[in-house]
Amino acid sequence: MEISELYDLIGKELAGELSEVEREVLHAWLAQATEEERLVYDEIRLFWQGPKPVANPADTARAFDRLLARIDEAEQPAPAGEPTPQATEADETGGRVVAMPRASRWRRLWLAAASVAVLATGGTVAYRQYAAAHTGAAPLSYEERTNPRGTKSKVLLADGTAVWLNADSHLWFPATFSGARREVYLEGEAFFDVKRNEQMPFVIHVGRHEVRVLGTSFNVKAYQDDDAVETAVVTGRVAFIRAALPAAAKRDTIYVVPDQKVVYSKASHELRVEQVNGLDYAAWNQRSLIFQATPLAEVAKTLERQYNVTVRFEDERLRNCRLTGRFKDQSLREVLRLIEMTRAFDFELHNNSLLIKGLGCDSEAPERLTI
Template sequence: MHNSIDWTLVGKIVANEATDAERQQFDDWLSAHPEQKPLLDNLRRFWLTADAKLPNDPLDMARAFERLQQRIENEKVDESPAGSRWRVRRWVGWAAAASVAIAVGVWSWLQIQTPAPQAAALVEQINQKGTRSQIRLADGSVVWLNADSHLRFPKAFTGNLREVTLEGEAFFKVTPNPKQPFVVRLATGSVRVLGTSFNIRAYPGDTTVETSVVTGRVAFIAKPAATEQKTGSKSATTQKDTLLLTPNTKAIQSLTRHSVATEPTVAVNQIAWTESKLVFRNTPMGEVAKTLERWYGTPVTLERESLRHCPLTGTFQNQSLREVMNLIAMTNRFQYELTPSQVTIKGPGCDGQ
């Protein structure tokens, strides 16, 4: 008689985890089998008034329902009129079996629905434009986070890797731990540390991602979509390659050409920003404008597109935006207009050069 009951569906209903469609299915079934309603109502009542919270283990679940069965039996035996005990015990048998079925249904359903155990709680450091910060991680590593950048990291490193996620620019000085490598996740790849200190510049919207090594060794692994082409004189990776970088070397990932190459660099210039220095070495004015906007938090625009590729060389330290613009204007190639809300860089541009 009771074999027609879908106990998994009943379990979802009791656990309040059924969808609207499943609830409708249950109501339709109950309308077609009204003789089952007293049994199900009693089971629901005993389930919902059980003392213990829902166990996490099926063995605990079974023990909980043994106690539930005893409660059902005691209550029904005490309330039963003489001469009907055999019917009560038959109902108790059905109820006990149904209780266990509901237990299995509820437990199984919740196991499907319950998320896997969470990793260590994440901390987010978000630097707005014009803001820089220094962060000490749980393993003693230190991160200098540049302006307009976002770092996510766990409160404590667990598992086989020490993983953080970066958007923007940061300089990492990592505490060595061969048993737990340090990995920086980027939108376009990842950096695995074999040494101690390196700089990553990976701003959303930029056409390149740069990883520069100061000390030790670093492995740069680009996502496949970014490693499909070869470059000419520079060594590019294939999809399965990993670039091993040594001091004063940097990897340049081109997001427009879908290539990755290495080239020599002066590492101290790459991390000069950690000492409040802005260093430009034949840097296109379009990139200079982005850097100044992030550094000072003031929008910087170019009057005309032809200014975008004009190179600038210069070093600035602990100077105001107006002081920097005055020095740039002294090159006689650029003029500027500074208002409280923005900077506009002017000039004839560099077309034809």
């Protein structure tokens, strides 16, 4: 296995994004790993579980640079007649550098460990800043917009692109765009109205995948705890670029046009295209909630994010029920009263805790309820 594939798998394991197939591949490697390789793997996990590192991507990138400088220094040959020392010290990103022989065979493994550490703790933005500094490119200054649960916001980017950021979401974007592409990073959900520029494509990084356009309007939903990544198009054409799978040599690209949605399954890695009403996916930034035969488990996630509540089910079978309904600028209690009219559910709402009760639905043929 290539070392890049290895630390990609380890990074996904730490982030909780490892599929069953990838987990089998990683465990197979661990079963035949050398003592040194196993030590690096264990230290990466210790790094992740240790004190929380700096949150600013630029600070993380600089700390990563200092870490690599110490690795370089540790690999310098010792003066003749002196024993090869070992170093153990804390690194600035919050983890540790363990006892490390001065031997070039370690460098490749430690670079992998350091790369996973910075990717896991500082994110792709920090790593790209580090890479830019070491390839002669001018590093970009990234800003972060964070929306907690129950809030939404609009961001106007330097090129005139408008971004509506949904609740419980994060957007990283440069103060100015330069180079061949306009690149931003998203975790959560956002609606984009991209200013057209055929000479500089607009790229949204969602995990290891990309959404690429020239100028169009579309919605991207990419929450870490969701089972899928979705992109729905209102105008123009959008390319969804899936990261290469562990056994593949290239990435897959699928194009979607207005009133289409591409769905990427994190579990199966499958891509599919569905016919939808694109405008429904822009409705949330106009204070509307639209459900189309949506499993109640997904409805619960939406309510948690939009109204900043914790949702529990008295009967787990309720998760299989599917709900169709439209709500416009209504409070949580108003939404719940309307859902109660189906006579399939009861609710208990205390402070920020919502309990959904009811008889449940047949898991083989879930009931479809329309409001």
